[in-house]
Amino acid sequence: MSNMNLDRRRFLWASSAIALAGASPALGWAGVAVPERSYPRPQLKAPGERVSLDQGWRFHLGDVPFPKIRGHGWSYANAKAGNAQGAASFEYDDSDWRELDLPHDWVVEGPFDKDENLAQGYRPRGKAWYRRALRLDPADRGKHLSIEFGAIATQATVWFNGSVVAHNWSGYNALQIDLTPFARYGDELNSIAVRVDADLMEGWWYEGGGIYRHVWLTKRAAVHIADDGVHADPRRDAAGRWTLPVVATLGNIGSKAEAVEVEAQLVDPWGKVVGAGRVAAEVPSLDQAEARLVLEVASPRLWSVDDPALYTVRTRVWRGGQQVDEAITSTGFRTLRFDPDQGFFLNDQSLKIQGVCLHQDHAGVGVAVPDSLWDFRLRRIKAMGANAVRCAHNAPAPEMLQAADRLGVLILDENRNFNPSPDYMRQLEWLIRRDRNHPSVFLWSVFNEEPMQGTEAGYQMVRRMVAAVKRLDDSRPVTAAMNDGMFTPINVSQAVDVVGFNYQPDRYDRFHAEHPNLPMMSSEDTSAFMTRGEWFTDRARNILAENDEEPSSWGTTHRKGWEAIAKRPFVAGAFLWSGIDYRGEPTPFEWPSASSFFGAMDLCGFPKMAFFLHRAQWIKDRPLLDLAPHWTWPGKEGQPIKVMALTNAEAVELRLNGRLISRQAVDPFVMPSWTVPYAPGRLEAIGYVGGKPVSKAVVETAGPPVALRLTPDRTVLTGDGADAAPITVEALDKAGRPVPTANLPVTFEIANGRIIGLGNGDPNCHEPEKGNARSLFNGLAQVIVQSEQGSSGVMRLSASAPGLRSAQVQLTVQPGALLAEPRTSPVSILSDWRMSPMASTRPDPLAKPADNDMNSWTWAKPGTLQDADPGGGFVLYRLVFTPRAKVRRGGGKLVFGRLTGPAEVYVDGVKVAAKPDAAAGALTMALPAKDGERTVAVLMAVAPGQPFGMGAPVVVEEVG
Numbered sequence: 001m002s003n004m005n006l007d008r009r010r011f012l013w014a015s016s017a018i019a020l021a022g023a024s025p026a027l028g029w030a031g032v033a034v035p036e037r038s039y040p041r042p043q044l045k046a047p048g049e050r051v052s053l054d055q056g057w058r059f060h061l062g063d064v065p066f067p068k069i070r071g072h073g074w075s076y077a078n079a080k081a082g083n084a085q086g087a088a089s090f091e092y093d094d095s096d097w098r099e100l101d102l103p104h105d106w107v108v109e110g111p112f113d114k115d116e117n118l119a120q121g122y123r124p125r126g127k128a129w130y131r132r133a134l135r136l137d138p139a140d141r142g143k144h145l146s147i148e149f150g151a152i153a154t155q156a157t158v159w160f161n162g163s164v165v166a167h168n169w170s171g172y173n174a175l176q177i178d179l180t181p182f183a184r185y186g187d188e189l190n191s192i193a194v195r196v197d198a199d200l201m202e203g204w205w206y207e208g209g210g211i212y213r214h215v216w217l218t219k220r221a222a223v224h225i226a227d228d229g230v231h232a233d234p235r236r237d238a239a240g241r242w243t244l245p246v247v248a249t250l251g252n253i254g255s256k257a258e259a260v261e262v263e264a265q266l267v268d269p270w271g272k273v274v275g276a277g278r279v280a281a282e283v284p285s286l287d288q289a290e291a292r293l294v295l296e297v298a299s300p301r302l303w304s305v306d307d308p309a310l311y312t313v314r315t316r317v318w319r320g321g322q323q324v325d326e327a328i329t330s331t332g333f334r335t336l337r338f339d340p341d342q343g344f345f346l347n348d349q350s351l352k353i354q355g356v357c358l359h360q361d362h363a364g365v366g367v368a369v370p371d372s373l374w375d376f377r378l379r380r381i382k383a384m385g386a387n388a389v390r391c392a393h394n395a396p397a398p399e400m401l402q403a404a405d406r407l408g409v410l411i412l413d414e415n416r417n418f419n420p421s422p423d424y425m426r427q428l429e430w431l432i433r434r435d436r437n438h439p440s441v442f443l444w445s446v447f448n449e450e451p452m453q454g455t456e457a458g459y460q461m462v463r464r465m466v467a468a469v470k471r472l473d474d475s476r477p478v479t480a481a482m483n484d485g486m487f488t489p490i491n492v493s494q495a496v497d498v499v500g501f502n503y504q505p506d507r508y509d510r511f512h513a514e515h516p517n518l519p520m521m522s523s524e525d526t527s528a529f530m531t532r533g534e535w536f537t538d539r540a541r542n543i544l545a546e547n548d549e550e551p552s553s554w555g556t557t558h559r560k561g562w563e564a565i566a567k568r569p570f571v572a573g574a575f576l577w578s579g580i581d582y583r584g585e586p587t588p589f590e591w592p593s594a595s596s597f598f599g600a601m602d603l604c605g606f607p608k609m610a611f612f613l614h615r616a617q618w619i620k621d622r623p624l625l626d627l628a629p630h631w632t633w634p635g636k637e638g639q640p641i642k643v644m645a646l647t648n649a650e651a652v653e654l655r656l657n658g659r660l661i662s663r664q665a666v667d668p669f670v671m672p673s674w675t676v677p678y679a680p681g682r683l684e685a686i687g688y689v690g691g692k693p694v695s696k697a698v699v700e701t702a703g704p705p706v707a708l709r710l711t712p713d714r715t716v717l718t719g720d721g722a723d724a725a726p727i728t729v730e731a732l733d734k735a736g737r738p739v740p741t742a743n744l745p746v747t748f749e750i751a752n753g754r755i756i757g758l759g760n761g762d763p764n765c766h767e768p769e770k771g772n773a774r775s776l777f778n779g780l781a782q783v784i785v786q787s788e789q790g791s792s793g794v795m796r797l798s799a800s801a802p803g804l805r806s807a808q809v810q811l812t813v814q815p816g817a818l819l820a821e822p823r824t825s826p827v828s829i830l831s832d833w834r835m836s837p838m839a840s841t842r843p844d845p846l847a848k849p850a851d852n853d854m855n856s857w858t859w860a861k862p863g864t865l866q867d868a869d870p871g872g873g874f875v876l877y878r879l880v881f882t883p884r885a886k887v888r889r890g891g892g893k894l895v896f897g898r899l900t901g902p903a904e905v906y907v908d909g910v911k912v913a914a915k916p917d918a919a920a921g922a923l924t925m926a927l928p929a930k931d932g933e934r935t936v937a938v939l940m941a942v943a944p945g946q947p948f949g950m951g952a953p954v955v956v957e958e959v960g
């Protein structure tokens with residue numbers, strides 16, 4: 001068994017991706033690369049067809065119990081398609097629910113509560129509902145319509161027009177649902193209802209709750225490219241020649257097979273078409289077909305972490321000479337290789353993996369992270385010198401992968417649930433299908449630290465999951481993050497391409513010696529604690545100093561963790577736990593600590609000492625030197641302070657107020673440090689290489705804070721209601737120096753924009769993350785602002801604090817629209833009528849079907865006339881409904897769009913309107929305010945041989 005896969009492990013892996021246009025970065029605050037222009041919107045998979053459905057949702061926190069079904073008639077109706085009850089029903093009155101736009105995480109809006117789960121950040125989770133009305137243009141009839149929920153935390157059921165259309169079993173997977181057979185067009189409206197259960201948990205970290213990724217409506221031709229239906233995966237053969245095999249999966253909802261042509265074009269990073277091909281395909285009715293073509297590509301520019309060159313693949317479907325569908329996919333040309341002795345090679349060049357593990361929540365917004373904030377987070381990670389991210393421990397947001405493609409960050413893409421049974425295998429397969437085009441994705445991980453890793457069952461489970469991955473993508477290696485079990489006779493390491501070690505630096509050598517043909521890497525390491533801006537540990541106050549002297553019992557210090565990996569060429573690299581703090585897992589503390597201490601950056605992305613340490617270790621192409629800690633210690637005069645230089649220089653000289661303290665040679669793993677008796681003033685370090693000064697760092701004692709400063713990550717936003725930017729808040733002394741000890745309350749005001757979240761990186765802080773106030777924590781806070789939909793001009797944020805000069809910042813808002821489905825105001829649509837049998841005499845308007853009679857009274861939907869009856873007579877339509885709250889309170893209008901035949905309308909048994917003539921016509925009447933159910937009956941006279949009925953929707957409109 002130990003021989004399996006050995007040959008495969010030395011293979012080349014090459015692959016591709018979905019991409020975006022790039023923005024040129026410039027250096028900004030704390031070494032962060034800042035794009036000067038607006039954040040580039042992701043290129044849509046199918047321009048003009050994929051429309052955002054993020055706007056105009058109604059939200060209810062808490063469950064809405066289903067009504068208790070009683071009696072035969074109701075039970076019978078409840079069991080039928082389209083007849084979901086309660087908040088899942090088409091008619092449900094959600095008028096008192098909160099209106100909001102997605103993405104949304106309700107958990108981050110909640111209070112901290114000692115009785116809640118520490119792992120989830122001490123916040124209540126619970127259940128909630130979302131609803132949205134959707135008007136589909138009659139011109140969409142005949143198109144293939146699908147809705148995609150990027151992810152819903154944690155489990156959810158989705159109803160469309162009262163029919164269950166999906167259940168999700170993981171908070172990290174997309175739901176892609178074909179709506180076409182259920183759809184209604186024009187004024188009939190459609191209803192989407194989502195019940196979310198976030199009491200269920202999949203992790204031991206903060207997972208948030210709600211529809212926290214984007215929702216898309218995709219409208220495609222009857223013959224179309226399926227969801228995630230393009231696989232464009234460059235290959236390099238043994239002779240070094242590149243090709244791009246393109247596989248398009250096509251669907252057809254038409255009534256007959258369709259002959260189409262599929263065209264693929266490859267566009268280089270400069271916009272030039274550099275390859276094209278066409279192939280014919282026959283797509284059976286209500287089935288799928290694959291179109292395959294291979295494009296020749298001569299000397300492509302390669303994708304790498306330093307030069308992330310992205311190509312675009314345009315896949316078009318032609319039918320009868322007309323283009324009917326198009327998908328835009330990005331791709332990148334690069335090779336991947338893991339060598340058991342020498343580690344990882346990207347494009348045949350050795351590249352030590354300098355990675356970080358990352359959860360997906362950010363300060364202020366929880367897991368509902370705006371696209372541009374993903375861009376910010378990855379820029380922070382690159383600024384630290386990292387070249388890779390491990391998505392711990394779940395499928396990431398697609399926008400994160402788009403940012404990784406564009407910025408040049410390798411991604412270890414991890415599956416959530418370790419389980420090869422069908423429901424869970426579908427999750428894994430979805431992940432591969434969605435992400436297999438991204439050049440940034442370089443490894444799949446099937447699990448993290450599973451107790452079965454050293455057992456035969458674990459081995460058998462992984463074998464099946466690896467095989468499923470390889471069926472969909474044979475271009476990338478598969479790993480599993482093991483924290484034990486790798487020396488048992490049968491274990492998971494025998495079923496993967498690359499063995500991931502979580503911690504265990506002491507086992508690296510033994511494993512390599514015993515398995516010299518197995519590539520290995522650290523999939524997780526370090527887990528050391530730091531509180532940003534704190535330099536003296538105070539366990540009584542849940543504070544751990546930034547000096548890198550606080551490893552967890554299972555981890556190491558940052559210094560030792562990297563040294564063990566850097567010194568072993570056979571360990572392909574590291575994934576530091578963790579890049580950025582996250583909510584939950586406040587190890588080693590409990591309440592009141594609510595978020596983690598592991599990050600090299602805090603929850604806002606503000607750097608801790610570990611950021612500067614790794615930056616100095618990981619970045620080699622420019623001189624770097626930072627000093628820690630700050631030099632503002634009033635009251636500590638004469639007391640010893642540990643001073644550290646974090647540098648890639650060979651030697652560092654330290655001076656205090658001009659006086660030389662000493663010059664030290666640099667051990668890059670340990671870094672120079674001094675114990676300096678504190679004296680206020682100026683601490684200065686000079687870095688030397690080859691005896692020459694190459695870098696300099698200064699920290700100065702700051703005075704009391706007198707003013708605030710706001711520094712935006714970007715100065716230009718798009719006014720699409722989605723683009724967002726973090727803004728750093730600092731306090732300055734009278735000389736304009738940031739005050740690193742300032743912990744003071746700040747309030748904010750915004751014009752022409754909104755604040756979507758606030759944070760300060762303090763894991764012990766319980767201030768709300770929503771609103772307009774936040775305290776600085778050790779000199780820093782963050783405000784995340786977002787543009788309003790349809791806005792342009794100037795967004796102004798101002799910050800004030802008692803006794804300090806306030807600060808203002810202006811951002812330019814450029815006009816720019818998101819392609820979005822308009823908000824649809826919900827109205828009551830009366831659609832579930834019962835119609836009596838044809839009677840020769842005028843029936844009693846109060847008549848109703850017996851509760852157990854499902855057959856003599858039929859169900860009649862407005863919109864279609866009834867067949868002509870040769871004899872004619874009378875019919876009675878009957879419907880019972882509860883008006884929406886506004887109508888119950890203030891009255892409304894009952895509107896019959898078109899009645900064909902003479903008709904009388906009765907509400908609660910009282911005649912309220914009549915239309916004596918037979919011609920088709922509308923009928924409108926007042927519906928007075930009243931609580932509870934209303935019974936509407938329409939008595940219609942039917943002329944022999946004439947069609948009759950309700951030819952258009954019946955609605956109840958709100959008045960006023």
Ligand code: GAL
Nearest residue numbers: 448449502524527552577585
């Ligand atoms: C690991 C685990 C991570 C995180 C980390 C904290 O065992 O994989 O998810 O919990 O420990 O040290």
